[in-house]
Amino acid sequence: MKTLVAALTAIYSLWLLTAPASAQTSRFKGWAAISKELSTRIAAPGESLDLERFIPAEDMEDFLGTWTTFGTEHSFQNGLPNPLSMAIWHVTLSGFAKSVGNSCATPQLAFHPRFLAILRKLCAWPAPEAQSEAVLLEFWWSVMGHNAPQREYAAWRDFFLGPSYRGRPAAETIAAMTLTITMNPYLLLHK
Amino acid sequence: MKLTGGLASRIGLACAILLAVMAASLTASQVRPPALASNVATAFKSSPSAAKQNLLSVKLPDDPLWERRWWIEKTARLLRGGAGLGPDDDVDALLQLSEEEIARRFMSDPRFGDAILDFNMFFLGYKADELKIDGAYSIYAFDFANAVAASQALLQGGDYFKLFDLEGEFFMAPLRSEPLEEALAAEDAGLAPDQLRRKAVAELQAVFDDLISPASAATRSAGQELCRKLSDIVARRTELTNRVYRAFNDIEIFALIRGQVISWPFDALERAAKEGCTGRSWAQADTRRITTAAQSASGRFSRAFAEIFKFEPAVYRPQSVLDFKAVDLSAFPAKEKWLAFGFEQAISLQNSSTNFNRKRAAYILRRFFCDDLTPVGFEDPQEHIGGAHGSDTSCFACHYKLDPMGGFFRKYGAQFYDYTRSSTIIFDDLADVSRQKYEATWRARKSSSRKWNIAYVRSPRWESQNSYGETLGDLSKIIRQAPEAKRCLVKRLFEYITAENQTIDGGYLDYLTKAFEAEAAVSSSAAMKSTIVRILQSQTFHARNPDPQQCYDHGPDAKPTRGPPCRVAFILQRNCGQCHGTVYDGGANLDLGAWILAPDGRNQTFPHLDHDMQQLPAHDTLTRILDRLSSSNPKRRMPKNKIMSSQERQELYLWAQQELGRLSKGDGP
Numbered sequence: 001m002k003t004l005v006a007a008l009t010a011i012y013s014l015w016l017l018t019a020p021a022s023a024q025t026s027r028f029k030g031w032a033a034i035s036k037e038l039s040t041r042i043a044a045p046g047e048s049l050d051l052e053r054f055i056p057a058e059d060m061e062d063f064l065g066t067w068t069t070f071g072t073e074h075s076f077q078n079g080l081p082n083p084l085s086m087a088i089w090h091v092t093l094s095g096f097a098k099s100v101g102n103s104c105a106t107p108q109l110a111f112h113p114r115f116l117a118i119l120r121k122l123c124a125w126p127a128p129e130a131q132s133e134a135v136l137l138e139f140w141w142s143v144m145g146h147n148a149p150q151r152e153y154a155a156w157r158d159f160f161l162g163p164s165y166r167g168r169p170a171a172e173t174i175a176a177m178t179l180t181i182t183m184n185p186y187l188l189l190h191k
Numbered sequence: 192m193k194l195t196g197g198l199a200s201r202i203g204l205a206c207a208i209l210l211a212v213m214a215a216s217l218t219a220s221q222v223r224p225p226a227l228a229s230n231v232a233t234a235f236k237s238s239p240s241a242a243k244q245n246l247l248s249v250k251l252p253d254d255p256l257w258e259r260r261w262w263i264e265k266t267a268r269l270l271r272g273g274a275g276l277g278p279d280d281d282v283d284a285l286l287q288l289s290e291e292e293i294a295r296r297f298m299s300d301p302r303f304g305d306a307i308l309d310f311n312m313f314f315l316g317y318k319a320d321e322l323k324i325d326g327a328y329s330i331y332a333f334d335f336a337n338a339v340a341a342s343q344a345l346l347q348g349g350d351y352f353k354l355f356d357l358e359g360e361f362f363m364a365p366l367r368s369e370p371l372e373e374a375l376a377a378e379d380a381g382l383a384p385d386q387l388r389r390k391a392v393a394e395l396q397a398v399f400d401d402l403i404s405p406a407s408a409a410t411r412s413a414g415q416e417l418c419r420k421l422s423d424i425v426a427r428r429t430e431l432t433n434r435v436y437r438a439f440n441d442i443e444i445f446a447l448i449r450g451q452v453i454s455w456p457f458d459a460l461e462r463a464a465k466e467g468c469t470g471r472s473w474a475q476a477d478t479r480r481i482t483t484a485a486q487s488a489s490g491r492f493s494r495a496f497a498e499i500f501k502f503e504p505a506v507y508r509p510q511s512v513l514d515f516k517a518v519d520l521s522a523f524p525a526k527e528k529w530l531a532f533g534f535e536q537a538i539s540l541q542n543s544s545t546n547f548n549r550k551r552a553a554y555i556l557r558r559f560f561c562d563d564l565t566p567v568g569f570e571d572p573q574e575h576i577g578g579a580h581g582s583d584t585s586c587f588a589c590h591y592k593l594d595p596m597g598g599f600f601r602k603y604g605a606q607f608y609d610y611t612r613s614s615t616i617i618f619d620d621l622a623d624v625s626r627q628k629y630e631a632t633w634r635a636r637k638s639s640s641r642k643w644n645i646a647y648v649r650s651p652r653w654e655s656q657n658s659y660g661e662t663l664g665d666l667s668k669i670i671r672q673a674p675e676a677k678r679c680l681v682k683r684l685f686e687y688i689t690a691e692n693q694t695i696d697g698g699y700l701d702y703l704t705k706a707f708e709a710e711a712a713v714s715s716s717a718a719m720k721s722t723i724v725r726i727l728q729s730q731t732f733h734a735r736n737p738d739p740q741q742c743y744d745h746g747p748d749a750k751p752t753r754g755p756p757c758r759v760a761f762i763l764q765r766n767c768g769q770c771h772g773t774v775y776d777g778g779a780n781l782d783l784g785a786w787i788l789a790p791d792g793r794n795q796t797f798p799h800l801d802h803d804m805q806q807l808p809a810h811d812t813l814t815r816i817l818d819r820l821s822s823s824n825p826k827r828r829m830p831k832n833k834i835m836s837s838q839e840r841q842e843l844y845l846w847a848q849q850e851l852g853r854l855s856k857g858d859g860p
Contacts, residue, residue, distance in 0.1 A: 026736065032320035033273055040274040048325070066320055071538050073316035073554070076691070114278040145275050146260035146282075149735070190690060 026189040027079030030065030031055075034188065038096075041142055042115040049109050054095030056088065063088055081189075093182040094175075101175030115142050122177075125170040131161060143178060148186035156180060259286060261735075263293055266727055269688060270297035272305030272322065294724045304512030307345050307719075311338035311354055314683045316558050317535060328509060330442055333364035334533035342512045344716055351715035354680075355559065355670040357663045360517040361450075361529035365504040367440050376437070384438070385503055391438035392496045395431055398424060399456060399492055402485035414476030418468035421481060425464050428457050442534045449608065452495040455524030456488030491524045498522035530607050530663070537606035544622035547632055548597035555596055559670050560647070561679035564589045565841035591651040592837065598633035598645030599666045602626075647673065650834055652825075675836065677711070678704045681722060688726045692739045695731075697761025697839075698746030755786045755797065759846045762839045766830045774798045781812070794854060813851045820844045 029037075039048045055061055062068075065079045078085060099108040104123035107116060118138045124130040136157050144153075156177075159165070165173045181187065263285050268275040276282060285293055297303065305322050312318045315335055322332040333339065339362045341354035353359060367384050379387055402420055424431070432453050436444050447453055463484030467477035498519055501507065509515050520526055532540065540551050556562040602611050610616040610626060617623045635641045641659055647669050649656040658669040670676045681704045685695050703722060710718035726732060730743035737743060742757030754760045763771075763783040770776060771783040780800040789796040789809040796809035819829040820840060 030320060036273045036321065037268070037275050040277045042278075045279070046326070067318045068320045070535060073539060074318050112278050142278070146257070146264035149261070150254045150257040 026081075026185070027076065028065035028081065028085070028188055029190055030067070030076070030079070031061035032066070034064075034182075037145065037187075038143070038182075041145055042112055044110040044112050047110045051092075051096055054092045054099070056091050060088055064092075089183065089188065094179055097175045097177075097179035097182065100178040101171040101173075104170055104174070118142055119174070122174055123170045125173050126167050130170070131166075133157075136160070139177065140181065143181045144184065144187055148184060152184065152186055156184075256286070258735075262290070262733065265732075266290075266294055267297055269727075270294065270306050270723075271300050271302035272309060274302055290728050291724050294727050295720070298720055298723070301511045301513075304342055304346050308332060308338055308342040308512050310684065310687050311335065311341055313687050314338075314354065314558065314680065316554070328364070328515075330364040331535065333362045333515065334442070334535055335531070336360055336362055336529055336533060337531040339512065339515050343515065345719055346513055346716075348714065348716050351719050352671050352711075355676060356667045357531045357670075358528035358667065359531060361446070361520060362515045363446060363499070363502050363518050364442070365507045365509075366499070366502050367443065368504040371440065379437070385505065387438040388500075388503075391435045395435050395453070396489065396493060396496075398431060399485060399489035402460075403482055403489060414478050417478055417481050418464070418476045421460060421464045421468060421485075425457070425461050428461075432457070445534045445537065445606065448606070449525070449530070450495065450520075450523040451525040452492070452499070452523060456492045459484050459488045459491075494522045495524065525609070527609075528664075530603075530609070532607045540607075541619035542600070542604065543620040544618045544624055547594065548600040548603075549590075549593045551600045551603075552593045552596035555599075555666070555670075556592060559679060560673065560675045560838070561682055562592065562675075562838050563841060564592065565845055592648050595633070595644055595646040595648050595657075598643060599660065599663055601630050601633055601645075649837065653834065656834060674704075674708070675838065677708055681707050684719075684722060685726055685731075688723070689729075689731045689737070690739060693731060693737060694740055694742055694758050696742035696745050696749070696757045697759075697765070698749050699729075699742065699744040701761070702746040753786055754784060756846070759843050762843050766833065766835045766839060766843075770831070774800050780804075810851065810854050813847050813854070816847050817844065817851065820847070 028034075035049070035051050038051065043049045052061070063078050063085050065085075066077050067074050069075070069077060100119070102108055103111070103116075103119060111119070118135070121135045122130050122139050129135070137153065140153050140156065159180075160173065160177060165176060260282060263282065264275050267280070285296075288296065308322060309318060312335055315338055317331075317335060319329065319331055322328055336359060337354050337356050340356070340360055341351050343349070344353050345351045366388065370384065375382065375387070379390070382390065402417065402424070435453055436447075439447065451458075463481045467480040467484070502516070502518075507516065518529075520529060536554075540554055542548050542551060553564055556564060600607075602609055602616075604610050604616040605619045605621070608617075614626055615623045616626045616629055633643050633645050635644045643659075643661050645661055645665075646657045646659040647666070649658075658673065660666055660669055678700065682695065682700055685700070685703070686693065703725060706725065707718050707722045710721055731737055734743055740756070740758070745757075746761070755763055767783045771779060771781045774780045774782045776782075782798040785798050786795050787798055787806075788794075790806050791808065794809050796806075796812055799807045799812040801807050816829075819827060820843060822828045
């Protein structure tokens, strides 16, 4: 019964939150743009991160915002966030985040040496040196870029230095850190 | 279907978590910024109270340095083809530079070529998600010849207005390196794409060469033998052509057809067969005529493919837009300039036996003139036109522009194939018609000084306002000279840099356009770069999450007044302000320069007084505006005795219509 109530509550919340969405103009940058952004920041020089493998099924990236509509004049499609696209983003970026989290032992993707150096420092988590401002900020910038305002970083940092993750293992924490950055609207959306 | 209690609760729990995550994410995406990351994270792990604490602890003012970094990141992404700041960028050094210096530095990056090509494709209505796939340019990056030519010109300080040229160079993509989707025939099994190409081309070359072999000519029955071979080849034209096509993909076949690489040799042979063999006895066969035609066919075919093979991926793999190589069109039988409409445009801008190129005309008006063809009445034409499109007002409102524009494409049939040399024209719906009859649609009346009614029409009443021509070359010149096209280019650039649905103040657009035009008179590429810099420095580009209905930038002479909404304020000022600048104008008692609270106390409206000098409801004012904008009666149509651009009339009309709709629905401001 509790589960049912929780589900209904969540559905109601979702409806409540998406209702004004039509009045908003924020759109996804699209899978190709996000993929390129992340590759520019953390992939090895001249390489692209193979992020497609995290998309749950072939051609699903079209649901994350696309310009490519062959055979007609192009307009950006599937740009407004909706439950389906959010679920696809979540599954895809969870896979990516997990991969980053598991890269402490062996890199799972072709990372840039500078990103690997930052990651190694963070892999010492929950050791105090991994929880330093410098390490956290460096990791934030290397994944988020400079898309978000400072208060976003502060909220993220405080959360991970708080009781939820302060003492958790590195792989789990780094995966959660990566997921929260990559699911952040300042990264995913145009505005 | 019934589920066991445990499974049902697990599914329910999974749904709840997923929905909560989505809800949190959507909150993050739609609601104002505070602590979004913590929202998401909290949804995964934490309790609501913990989230609340986090929210409270992070209410920091935006650090100007962070905001500046954000601007640099956004600018880098925009000017380097989507690549933002990377580990090799020295952000601290960039922070020391002015915004203009930063923008110009990014514009000197080789990736700027990709950014400009991307914008050019956006301008043409065919922006792609990505120009490169796995480090190599996608075939679609080559498909818009004018977009490529203009990008190269911009990078080299050349003529950026090549973007407006509808014919010019042909930038062929590297030939296919991937296997075809269909399985290869047994005879071709195991061949790599380049081997298959060479084989297919060599086969047809051998057929042509056989006609001119000395052995054929030396026999006593040379004429008989030649004519037999010739008729056999001509009869097998389709089969032989398809054997070459088997080695190429659709986009390559499209180029082979347009370049008449295969059809021209066959046409030459067909003519030779008709003139040298048909109706003659074997002894009378014109062997010299046939041999000359065969030599010509073979030579043209051979030369064209020698040029095409220069685009084998083994030898041609461009790394930047500047590396894109133009085909030497003198090697192709069709030596004319290459039409800028590429493969995808040929698919999406099809014509038919009944649409008279109106789809193509609408495309030109929309993309090069920013004219969306909203039907907003029209002026009484000087010359009345027959048929529904000429007599029905709602039709003529668009057709007065569409039909004369369609005439520029009168020679082009299916897939923009040029039928100039043919007496019939075939359309994309596979119907065919006599070209002479078809082209008569656009013939001017006998008393006219012009041969054709083909034009970019600004006014059906005042012909002196229109730009007439005959060919696509003429249309290119018209676009190059039209102030509307430059204004459209700048508008699209603003939309590309900020957001497609971001409102731009007409005064600001005018300011940007005037500066652009002045600089473009010296160098169009320098003008384009400077305009990019200006928009990057705009308030709109600096605003985080700007309101699309709001104008953040205004022209230099703009006065901060409580005027009408910025979407139409400048249009009203320019076209209407002279007569409707005060309610005491003695005529309509309408002030289109002010914006006041309406009598209902909820909405806003223009000051507009009735005969008793009482303010009229907003609904009445807007209804009258719509009527005056769309009337075809010159005595009622506004602005009176003045030409208002079609684009501005449409914008004002649409705005008034939307306002009226909002009022009717009872929506608040």
